[in-house]
Amino acid sequence: MRLKNKVAIITGAANGIGLAAVLRFAEEGAKVVLADFDTNSGVQQENELVGKGFDVKFVQVDVAKRESVDALVQQTMDHFGTIDILINNAGITRDAMLTKMTAEDFSHVLDVNLTGVFNCTQAVLPHLVEKGYGKIINTSSVSGIYGNVGQTNYAASKAAVVGMTKTWAKELGRKGINVNAVAPGFTSTSMVAKMPEKVIDQMKSVIALQRLGDPTDIANAYLFLASDESSYVNGHVLHVDGGIMM
Ligand code: CAA
Numbered sequence: 001m002r003l004k005n006k007v008a009i010i011t012g013a014a015n016g017i018g019l020a021a022v023l024r025f026a027e028e029g030a031k032v033v034l035a036d037f038d039t040n041s042g043v044q045q046e047n048e049l050v051g052k053g054f055d056v057k058f059v060q061v062d063v064a065k066r067e068s069v070d071a072l073v074q075q076t077m078d079h080f081g082t083i084d085i086l087i088n089n090a091g092i093t094r095d096a097m098l099t100k101m102t103a104e105d106f107s108h109v110l111d112v113n114l115t116g117v118f119n120c121t122q123a124v125l126p127h128l129v130e131k132g133y134g135k136i137i138n139t140s141s142v143s144g145i146y147g148n149v150g151q152t153n154y155a156a157s158k159a160a161v162v163g164m165t166k167t168w169a170k171e172l173g174r175k176g177i178n179v180n181a182v183a184p185g186f187t188s189t190s191m192v193a194k195m196p197e198k199v200i201d202q203m204k205s206v207i208a209l210q211r212l213g214d215p216t217d218i219a220n221a222y223l224f225l226a227s228d229e230s231s232y233v234n235g236h237v238l239h240v241d242g243g244i245m246m
């Protein structure tokens with residue numbers, strides 16, 4: 001029980017990596033808010049997990065909208081009474097070559113992947129500061145570290161998340177709050193399923209482990225950074241990518 005009685009908000013929790021994290025956190029004793037845009041999947045996952053005896057609650061949110069995020073934090077406080085952990089996992093892609101990328105798709109990805117992380121962290125922060133304790137984990141990407149063809153918007157957002165992570169680690173360390181990031185490599189979720197088959201094969205061939213990540217591989221990294229096993233880890237970007245580039 002590495003997270004016994006800790007309260008965690010996980011964004012983008014209705015599918016993929018976020019959903020795997022909800023399960024791992026609940027298995028380790030956490031009370032979890034599944035925060036997601038996708039109500040259908042969120043409600044279904046909440047029902048299944050509650051049926052298995054886990055203490056989880058779905059809250060619909062659009063992380064890009066500050067009022068929606070404020071309501072998420074209020075509902076979490078009303079339901080669980082405290083917040084210990086924030087996993088800023090929600091993210092989207094709108095891939096296109098630079099020559100074809102629309103201004104709308106550029107902005108939309110930044111709104112969700114970057115402003116969304118800012119919104120959630122700023123809204124949760126007063127509750128962590130009041131306790132003098134907290135764990136904030138942001139989700140970057142191999143694309144934000146090394147760049148990736150077709151991902152001007154996404155790579156910009158994920159590189160910016162690294163800058164925010166390090167800045168917040170410096171600002172918030174003195175308040176008892178650890179801020180770290182995970183930079184996943186190509187992981188089997190709907191995000192990767194949208195890629196052309198040829199590009200997925202090309203990617204697999206340059207991963208040292210020669211396979212895509214499993215959502216639980218990333219969830220386990222979130223778990224380590226959310227637990228007190230990582231008390232002295234701060235401002236770190238943990239690459240969980242099978243050794244794609246070193
Ligand atoms: N890496 C290397 N080469 C790539 C590439 C990539 N990621 N994506 C495309 N290419 C290559 C294509 O193989 C193609 O090469 P050829 O001309 O030799 O055939 C060339 O670039 C042009 O590609 P398309 O013909 O597909 O051009 P398009 O305009 O129709 O589509 C695209 C462009 C939308 C970027 C499409 O190629 C695509 O979706 N590529 C995948 C982009 C990608 O890797 N996205 C990651 C999604 S998963 C994720 O984002 C999670 C994460 O954090 C890693």
Ligand code: NAI
Nearest residue numbers: 012015016017037038062063089090091141184186187189
């Ligand atoms: P996914 O598409 O399976 O899940 C993303 C979830 O975010 C979905 O449930 C979706 O409804 C939710 N979401 C989207 N926009 C939202 C919004 N505005 N507000 C609230 N929720 C929203 O994607 P996946 O793969 O699980 O991605 C999770 C995170 O991991 C993302 O930040 C992604 O960028 C990152 N990542 C994923 C990689 C991969 O290969 N799958 C690699 C590197 C990083």
